[in-house]
Amino acid sequence: MVESRLTRVLLRLGAGVTLAFIYLPLLLIGLYAFNRNVTQEWPIRNYSTRWFRVAFEDEQVRDALQLSLLAGVGATVVSLVLGTLAALAVSRYRFFGREVISFAVILPIALPGIITGLALQATILDVFGPLGLSFGLATIILGHATFCVVVVYNNAIARLRRTAGSLDEASADLGADSLQTFRYVMFPQLRSALLAGALLAFALSFDEVIVTIFTAGAQQTLPIWIFATLSRPAELPVVNVVALFVILLSIIPVYIAQRIAGAGALATERTVRGPVAPTIEAEP
Amino acid sequence: MTGGRHRLALWTALGLVVTALAVVAAGCGGGDDGGSASTEIEGLGSSLEEIQELAREEGEVNVVQWAGYAQLTDEFKAATGCTVNTKDGGSSDDMISLIQTGEYDGVSASGNASVRLMTTGDVAPINTEFIPNYADVQEGIKGKDYNSLDGEPYGVPHGRGPNYLMFRTDEVAESTDSWSVIWEDDELAKYKGKISIYDDSIFIADAAVYLKATQPELGIDNPYFLDDEQFNAAVELLKKQAAAGVNYWPGDVAKQISEYTNGDSVVGTTWPYQYLQLTNADPAVPVSAIKPKEGTTGWSDTWMIYSEAANPNCMYLWMNHMIAPEAQAAVAEGFGEAPVNLKACELTENENHCSEFHADDESWWEDIYYWTTPTADCGDDRGEVCKTQEEWEAAWTEIRG
Amino acid sequence: MTSVTNAEAPPRVSPGRRLSTFFYRHPRLRLAALLALPVGWMVVVYLGSLVVLLLSAFWDTDPFTAEVVREFTLDNFRDLFERDVYRDVAWRTIRMAALVTVADAVLAFPIAFYMARVASSRTRNLLIVAVLMPLWASYLVKVIAWRTVLSSGGVVNWGLEPFGVQFDGLSTVGLWLVFTYLWLPFMILPIYAGLERIPNSLLEASADLGARATTTFLRVILPLAFPAVVAGSIFTFSLTLGDYIAPGLITSEQFIGTVIYQRRGENLPIAAAFAFVPIVVMILYLLVARRLRAFESL
Numbered sequence: 001m002v003e004s005r006l007t008r009v010l011l012r013l014g015a016g017v018t019l020a021f022i023y024l025p026l027l028l029i030g031l032y033a034f035n036r037n038v039t040q041e042w043p044i045r046n047y048s049t050r051w052f053r054v055a056f057e058d059e060q061v062r063d064a065l066q067l068s069l070l071a072g073v074g075a076t077v078v079s080l081v082l083g084t085l086a087a088l089a090v091s092r093y094r095f096f097g098r099e100v101i102s103f104a105v106i107l108p109i110a111l112p113g114i115i116t117g118l119a120l121q122a123t124i125l126d127v128f129g130p131l132g133l134s135f136g137l138a139t140i141i142l143g144h145a146t147f148c149v150v151v152v153y154n155n156a157i158a159r160l161r162r163t164a165g166s167l168d169e170a171s172a173d174l175g176a177d178s179l180q181t182f183r184y185v186m187f188p189q190l191r192s193a194l195l196a197g198a199l200l201a202f203a204l205s206f207d208e209v210i211v212t213i214f215t216a217g218a219q220q221t222l223p224i225w226i227f228a229t230l231s232r233p234a235e236l237p238v239v240n241v242v243a244l245f246v247i248l249l250s251i252i253p254v255y256i257a258q259r260i261a262g263a264g265a266l267a268t269e270r271t272v273r274g275p276v277a278p279t280i281e282a283e284p
Numbered sequence: 285m286t287g288g289r290h291r292l293a294l295w296t297a298l299g300l301v302v303t304a305l306a307v308v309a310a311g312c313g314g315g316d317d318g319g320s321a322s323t324e325i326e327g328l329g330s331s332l333e334e335i336q337e338l339a340r341e342e343g344e345v346n347v348v349q350w351a352g353y354a355q356l357t358d359e360f361k362a363a364t365g366c367t368v369n370t371k372d373g374g375s376s377d378d379m380i381s382l383i384q385t386g387e388y389d390g391v392s393a394s395g396n397a398s399v400r401l402m403t404t405g406d407v408a409p410i411n412t413e414f415i416p417n418y419a420d421v422q423e424g425i426k427g428k429d430y431n432s433l434d435g436e437p438y439g440v441p442h443g444r445g446p447n448y449l450m451f452r453t454d455e456v457a458e459s460t461d462s463w464s465v466i467w468e469d470d471e472l473a474k475y476k477g478k479i480s481i482y483d484d485s486i487f488i489a490d491a492a493v494y495l496k497a498t499q500p501e502l503g504i505d506n507p508y509f510l511d512d513e514q515f516n517a518a519v520e521l522l523k524k525q526a527a528a529g530v531n532y533w534p535g536d537v538a539k540q541i542s543e544y545t546n547g548d549s550v551v552g553t554t555w556p557y558q559y560l561q562l563t564n565a566d567p568a569v570p571v572s573a574i575k576p577k578e579g580t581t582g583w584s585d586t587w588m589i590y591s592e593a594a595n596p597n598c599m600y601l602w603m604n605h606m607i608a609p610e611a612q613a614a615v616a617e618g619f620g621e622a623p624v625n626l627k628a629c630e631l632t633e634n635e636n637h638c639s640e641f642h643a644d645d646e647s648w649w650e651d652i653y654y655w656t657t658p659t660a661d662c663g664d665d666r667g668e669v670c671k672t673q674e675e676w677e678a679a680w681t682e683i684r685g
Numbered sequence: 686m687t688s689v690t691n692a693e694a695p696p697r698v699s700p701g702r703r704l705s706t707f708f709y710r711h712p713r714l715r716l717a718a719l720l721a722l723p724v725g726w727m728v729v730v731y732l733g734s735l736v737v738l739l740l741s742a743f744w745d746t747d748p749f750t751a752e753v754v755r756e757f758t759l760d761n762f763r764d765l766f767e768r769d770v771y772r773d774v775a776w777r778t779i780r781m782a783a784l785v786t787v788a789d790a791v792l793a794f795p796i797a798f799y800m801a802r803v804a805s806s807r808t809r810n811l812l813i814v815a816v817l818m819p820l821w822a823s824y825l826v827k828v829i830a831w832r833t834v835l836s837s838g839g840v841v842n843w844g845l846e847p848f849g850v851q852f853d854g855l856s857t858v859g860l861w862l863v864f865t866y867l868w869l870p871f872m873i874l875p876i877y878a879g880l881e882r883i884p885n886s887l888l889e890a891s892a893d894l895g896a897r898a899t900t901t902f903l904r905v906i907l908p909l910a911f912p913a914v915v916a917g918s919i920f921t922f923s924l925t926l927g928d929y930i931a932p933g934l935i936t937s938e939q940f941i942g943t944v945i946y947q948r949r950g951e952n953l954p955i956a957a958a959f960a961f962v963p964i965v966v967m968i969l970y971l972l973v974a975r976r977l978r979a980f981e982s983l
Contacts, residue, residue, distance in 0.1 A: 008803060010795075019796065040542070107971075112967075119731075121385070125386070146727075181705075218346045218388060231536035239826055242826075243826035251818075381950040534933050546838040672748040678764070681947065
């Protein structure tokens with residue numbers, strides 16, 4: 001590239017400022033986890049690890065963490081299936097209403113969570129309830145998957161757009177059935193894109209509060225537990241411990257994914273090694 | 285391009301219409317409101333022994349409560365086998381929404397929730413035979429508008445308390461004894477941006493309480509039943525206050541506690557709970573909380589059972605538990621309120637708690653107006669001219685701006 | 686060429702193979718099979734729910750019990766138009782969403798550019814992880830941390846104290862900072878991906894044609910990266926537009942989300958009517974974004 005020395009220095013400075021902006025508050029959360037006092041004053045006067053013990057002995061935290069993990073996995077699986085199917089259809093076929101799909105898929109994440117939440121709650125109460133679906137893990141997954149589909153869909157479709165449909169045909173010509181074609185031809189091309197999508201979907205689900213408030217019923221996911229604990233000031237320090245724990249825990253999936261797919265894929269990188277299809281304008 | 289967009293619009297519209305019809309058709313089927321007032325809840329035992337037996341099978345109870353209300357849950361579980369799962373509501377509206385999801389067995393309802401819940405049939409009347417401790421509840425609190433309907437008790441009275449005026453003693457004179465600090469122009473200017481107000485339409489009543497004392501010509505009697513003129517005067521007062529810069533605290537009390545701790549708020553309205561949290565903090569925050577001379581609003585809460593409770597037996601035992609002397613003492617001190625079962629007074633850690641909260645001094649409560657639901661019917665000879673809950677809420681949105 | 690007849694009687698065919706052939710011959714059915722689940726889900730679960738909510742905007746409530754009465758009325762919309770407060774709140778929210786989006790774009794661009802075009806691949810990988818990590822830190826905890834940071838006794842005022850300056854952090858400005866912070870990763874990632882996709886050859890061509898770095902940036906890079914910025918803005922804009930938790934925790938001002946939340950209990954119809962505002966705004970926003978080819982950069 002043509003960046004001058006000065007540009008590079010300025011860019012580095014800009015990147016540094018943004019990184020500092022991102023990480024200083026997180027650092028503070030980490031520090032407050034060791035704050036002995038209940039109130040979050042500054043500067044911190046006494047440090048202690050007492051809240052760690054409280055957090056690890058808290059049964060509610062453990063239950064909430066478990067429910068969050070289950071909901072995250074459930075929502076991720078559902079959105080993987082739905083997102084991949086929709087992406088395959090849109091990228092490989094031209095059909096009436098095709099445009100609507102990418103629009104409809106984006107809508108749940110683009111419209112405010114409170115609207116999605118209220119809408120789902122009203123529907124669960126009035127429609128699904130009488131049909132036998134009550135609030136709980138299933139409804140949490142229902143809500144989360146609805147807005148997680150988009151991240152899988154986007155990653156998959158970006159990848160499919162760059163890979164050739166002719167490969168699928170070649171596979172079929174060589175005698176593979178649909179499943180085999182998917183398993184041996186399409187999936188390897190899609191794998192890192194799906195992984196990136198799945199990871200983001202899980203992260204979105206794991207930290208979701210607003211929709212969950214309306215779809216969880218009496219159940220508590222981790223964010224719901226945190227939200228409830230905010231109104232119990234005496235337990236507030238435990239929240240910081242849990243947050244720190246979750247941040248540290250998240251290194252594991254991110255690291256594994258990076259190993260498998262390369263960090264580029266995590267940022268929804270569009271370039272793939274391998275056959276690249278000419279980008280054909282899809283607009284009629 | 286244009287064709288594509290037209291088709292998009294067409295498809296979206298078509299899809300919406302079709303699903304709308306389908307869903308509405310499905311939804312209209314299930315909308316029956318069986319508001320029958322019967323103490324017989326499906327699955328409830330027919331004797332105390334049977335209730336205790338069935339409760340062990342249920343094994344849990346889900347309740348909506350004010351933060352800090354549920355107490356001695358471990359002891360309750362040991363005695364009955366019921367695990368207590370609590371959900372904090374931040375306002376009466378919150379609690380009504382939560383109970384109407386059908387996921388909870390009961391609720392600790394203040395008057396502005398209980399009246400509505402009884403009318404809608406979301407809560408059921410109780411059979412006091414199965415709640416032995418009911419006999420120990422102060423007679424003066426039984427049979428009120430906010431805990432019974434047509435003479436039938438709905439739930440067990442649980443405790444009552446005042447909404448205090450709280451201020452930081454390093455910023456506001458300790459001799460303060462009037463609500464004027466949050467209403468009068470010169471005071472508002474002094475505490476600009478540092479006034480802490482409960483974020484709920486029911487707070488309009490607090491303005492009415494002040495007007496009742498300072499503008500007798502308005503003729504306000506009950507601060508929850510306001511006709512046009514009275515209501516507008518209260519709303520004007522609140523708008524003036526809002527313009528001065530107010531920190532509204534939602535039901536999650538932590539916001540107010542952190543503001544008082546950091547000095548972002550120095551004067552305002554509060555529950556005894558926050559006052560206790562602040563004075564018990566380490567280091568203690570220098571605050572004082574009083575019942576001003578004009579009187580104040582307050583609450584008298586009732587544990588009620590959801591009319592389609594999934595765990596009615598545990599809920600019955602829970603209601604009995606919460607008015608037992610031990611739990612009463614724990615809540616009274618933990619949340620900061622007067623118990624309704626005076627046997628609790630011997631069990632509180634602070635042996636003066638009951639006298640400090642005037643548990644058996646009715647005269648102290650005379651100028652405390654318990655939260656209730658505003659209705660068009662003023663309850664006096666003015667007739668149906670008072671502002672409804674809905675109008676209070678709409679006004680509150682405008683006051684907040 | 687006698688084998689033609691042979692070929693017409695294929696040997697053993699697995700059921701899977703037969704299904705594949707069937708679907709190959711009937712692409713419409715294959716398409717239907719692919720679409721059934723996702724479209725069913727989106728239409729029944731999501732759009733269906735949305736319609737249920739939005740329809741209630743045309744219903745009345747019982748003034749006493751606050752129960753929805755299913756009688757058609759336009760009163761809720763009349764209320765929205767007649768009472769200034771709703772317009773004020775809507776504008777305040779849209780303005781906040783726009784300001785947050787601008788701030789995020791400004792903050793995100795340098796780091797995204799650095800990641801995509803300057804950093805070594807090792808540094809780049811590290812930075813990607815560094816940008817992704819905050820998504821795992823609880824949203825609520827971040828807001829609470831910010832409340833502490835911004836309060837009178839917080840870090841910001843502690844740092845400003847020696848200069849004799851007092852910053853009222855629990856204000857609209859503070860909320861703007863918090864929102865900018867919360868949604869920043871959602872802006873960085875698409876911009877990074879967008880910049881990363883620009884072929885080097887284009888930049889070289891620009892240089893070869895005599896353009897200076899600034900010219901290349903303004904006339905080549907920026908136009909090519911713009912759809913990615915718009916893609917990121919969908920998140921920053923929409924997430925700000927509907928949030929009700931952060932506003933409640935940081936300021937005392939009302940936003941669209943807080944009003945909907947506050948009114949939903951006692952008057953669902955008016956909350957639903959007000960929900961039309963962000964829905965219409967977002968649909969318009971998405972239509973423009975699609976025109977700007979932002980969807981490909983999501």
